[in-house]
Structure formats: C-alpha cells, structure tokens
Amino acid sequence: MSKSIKLNNGTTIPFMGLGTWEILHNCPSVVQTALDKGYRMIDTATLYGNERECGQGIIQWLKADPVKNKREDVYYITKLWHQEHGYDNAKAAIKKCLQKVEGLGYIDLLLIHSPCQGKAARLGTWKAMQEAVDDGLVKSIGVSNYGKDHILELLNWSGLKIKPVVNEIEVHPWCMRQELCDFCKSKDIAVIAFAPLSHAGRVNDKSTVEVAKRNRITNGQALIRWSVQKGYIPIPKTKTISRLSENLDVLSFNLSDSDVKTLEHPNVHDPSDWEVTTVP
Numbered sequence: 001m002s003k004s005i006k007l008n009n010g011t012t013i014p015f016m017g018l019g020t021w022e023i024l025h026n027c028p029s030v031v032q033t034a035l036d037k038g039y040r041m042i043d044t045a046t047l048y049g050n051e052r053e054c055g056q057g058i059i060q061w062l063k064a065d066p067v068k069n070k071r072e073d074v075y076y077i078t079k080l081w082h083q084e085h086g087y088d089n090a091k092a093a094i095k096k097c098l099q100k101v102e103g104l105g106y107i108d109l110l111l112i113h114s115p116c117q118g119k120a121a122r123l124g125t126w127k128a129m130q131e132a133v134d135d136g137l138v139k140s141i142g143v144s145n146y147g148k149d150h151i152l153e154l155l156n157w158s159g160l161k162i163k164p165v166v167n168e169i170e171v172h173p174w175c176m177r178q179e180l181c182d183f184c185k186s187k188d189i190a191v192i193a194f195a196p197l198s199h200a201g202r203v204n205d206k207s208t209v210e211v212a213k214r215n216r217i218t219n220g221q222a223l224i225r226w227s228v229q230k231g232y233i234p235i236p237k238t239k240t241i242s243r244l245s246e247n248l249d250v251l252s253f254n255l256s257d258s259d260v261k262t263l264e265h266p267n268v269h270d271p272s273d274w275e276v277t278t279v280p
C-alpha cells in the first residue's frame with residue numbers, strides 16, 4: 001500500500017491525516033507530536049479556530065530538525081466557512097488563512113467547507129479559489145460535503161479552470177455513501193473521509209470488536225484500515241497523544257474481504273455530524 005495518493009492535478013496527498021476539530025488548548029503540541037510520529041497531513045478549517053495553532057505545531061516541528069523536517073513533507077489543509085463564501089469574501093478570507101500560518105508559505109489544499117450557501121456563492125468562492133492557485137497561495141483546491149449535483153454544477157460551469165482534487169465527506173461503515181464515493185471516483189476526485197471513527201459514537205460496535213479481535217488490532221485501527229482499503233483518505237482526530245501512533249499504524253496489516261463485509265452496514269445511514277450533501 002503506497003503512503004501517498006496521486007491527485008488529478010498531478011500532486012500527491014498522504015494516505016491519511018490528522019483531524020483537528022475540537023483540538024484547542026494543546027493544539028500545537030498535538031500537531032508537532034503527530035508529525036514526529038509520522039503523520040504528514042493536518043486537516044483544519046477557519047471554523048475550528050485553531051489554524052494558527054496548527055501552523056505553530058508544524059513550524060515547531062520544522063524548526064526542531066531543519067535538516068530532516070521539510071515544509072514539502074507536510075500537507076496542510078484548511079477550509080472556508082460559510083461567511084467566507086462568495087467571490088469577495090473568499091478573496092479576503094484566503095489571504096487571512098495564509099497570514100495565520102505565514103511561516104508555511106502556502107496552503108497545500110483549500111476546501112470550500114460546504115455547499116450550503118447556494119449556487120452563486122459556491123461558484124463565486126470557486127472563482128476566488130482558482131485565482132489563489134494562480135497566485136501561488138494555494139497548491140490544490142477541493143470541495144467538502146458536496147453531493148453529486150453540486151459536483152456536476154461545478155464541473156459543468158463555464159468558469160471552471162481547475163477541477164476539485166478531493167471531496168471531503170463523512171464516510172465510515174455506518175455512513176458509506178457508496179454511490180457518491182463511486183461518482184467521485186468516476187470523476188477522478190479523491191475522497192477524504194471525515195469522522196472515520198464515527199466521531200467515536202460507534203467505535204465499540206459489535207462488528208468492529210469482532211474484526212479487531214480477529215486481527216489483533218484495536219477498534220480504531222479496524223475502522224481506519226477499512227477506510228484506507230476502500231481507497232479513501234481518512235483523517236481521524238485525536239487529542240490523546242497515546243492514540244496518535246495507534247491510529248497511524250494501519251499499513252502493517254490487511255483486512256480480509258470477509259472482515260470488510262463484517263464491518264460494513266450499507267443499509268444504515270447515520271452521519272455523526274451534519275448532512276448537507278443534498279442542499280439546494
């Protein structure tokens with residue numbers, strides 16, 4: 001299994017990353033420790049109120065060993081929240097995003113956080129995001145919480161110059177979104193799977209415990225490995241230092257087809273978070 005995945009613009013993205021929602025007081029040290037332990041991608045958003053702290057953690061890691069730790073080895077994701085949607089708002093917000101993590105020099109991947117603000121705002125935001133790529137502020141751009149119709153709207157838009165490289169959506173065995181994931185794949189859009197641990201709500205489910213025991217792995221590893229084997233890019237969050245290595249160590253074993261089937265609940269649709277993939 002490769003440690004990175006090639007995106008439709010030729011860049012690569014690490015096979016998994018660290019989610020940072022609700023990581024607040026110890027954010028720089030969690031991020032720095034995660035990078036020390038081998039994480040190479042950090043997912044934040046203006047909504048989370050911790051972009052600056054994520055940046056601090058990355059910069060502390062870079063400074064700790066400037067020979068070994070290189071900027072190009074870290075993948076920094078942030079997202080524009082609702083009040084930052086629309087062309088003018090997005091232009092200003094992108095500059096602020098970069099100012100908050102000035103030492104990083106650029107944002108690896110910028111996402112529109114959701115489709116919720118309507119068509120004009122979605123396309124205006126995308127125009128500003130495309131310009132941010134042209135201006136060298138951002139390497140890649142993508143969408144989050146987009147359903148099939150939102151993706152088609154963007155792909156069919158006359159102003160489209162840069163296709164989204166990813167769609168970041170909630171995906172785990174109780175929220176599989178198989179049709180949407182297959183559609184993304186058909187358009188060469190990678191799926192970043194948020195809440196891969198179901199926001200912890202189902203981590204001790206009977207089916208997970210069974211697969212974990214059979215493979216002598218933890219419940220968390222079973223769910224994260226499921227995501228990786230499905231071809232997704234999971235971003236499990238933990239603020240618990242002792243869980244960082246556990247969640248990252250998912251390349252040293254393989255789930256059988258029958259384990260994968262045991263984990264899956266294709267007839268359940270239970271997002272742990274919000275569900276906005278069908279908003280107008």
Ligand SMILES: NC(=O)C1=CN([C@@H]2O[C@H](COP(=O)(O)OP(=O)(O)OC[C@H]3O[C@@H](n4cnc5c(N)ncnc54)[C@H](OP(=O)(O)O)[C@@H]3O)[C@@H](O)[C@H]2O)C=CC1
Pocket residue numbers: 018019020021022043044113144145168169193194195196197198199200203218219220221235236237238239240243246247273
């Ligand atoms: N684009 C979007 O709209 C959204 C994006 N996201 C992104 O996805 C990330 C992940 O999603 P999130 O909602 O945080 O949920 P996750 O599925 O990652 O679950 C996080 C929860 O699981 C716990 N946990 C972590 N590791 C383990 C483990 N090995 N065993 C048991 N429990 C564990 C954490 O506890 P603790 O921290 O205490 O260790 C926390 O309570 C977010 O942090 C964010 O970056 C999330 C939601 C929406």
Ligand SMILES: O=C1Nc2ccccc2C1=O
Pocket residue numbers: 021045047273274
């Ligand atoms: O991580 C997140 N948690 C959320 C909860 C509600 C809306 C968006 C988000 C996130 O992006």
